[in-house]
Amino acid sequence: MRRTGTTRRGAFTATGALALGAVLAGCGDGPGRGKDSARSGAATAAEQASAARAEERIRTAAARTGLELLGGYEQVIRAHPATAAGLSPLRDAVRAHAKALAPADGQAPALPRSRAADAxxxxxELAAAERRAADAHLAALMEAPPELARLLASIAAAGAAHAYLLTELAKETSS
Structure with a gap:
């Protein structure tokens, strides 16, 4: 005997049909067509210019953070050459991240001085700097356009991994 009434499959089909109808209804002529297109075009150009300035500001700040971090790696390697083997791959990754973030007219910031007496x-200190950099990149995600947000998220994840690796390397160094 077949059950009558609403089935789960029927409810899902009806919900899907309603959702598809709503999506298709939103794809028609919008306010950007017709007589309002000049006004909306000007607003769009202003929004794009504002977005470009915001992206440039975010990129500059993120690149500065990356270059400061790179300087920290250079100082620790210079002060403690025994750490060079462990730090070189991480330093190279930070250099690549800073290069990917750098705006066209990027300039190198003044490098902070390390206060570390031993390796x-x-x-x-480097692990803490990596955590701060990762946090700064994550904070910038909310304002960044999608492509830059993906890059920042990836670099923040790499920074978190670097912080972990540096912490473990510090433990090995102390032994």
């Missing part, structure tokens, strides 16, 4: 302290 372990230098590595812990």
């Amino acid at each position: 372990e302290a230098g590595l812990k």
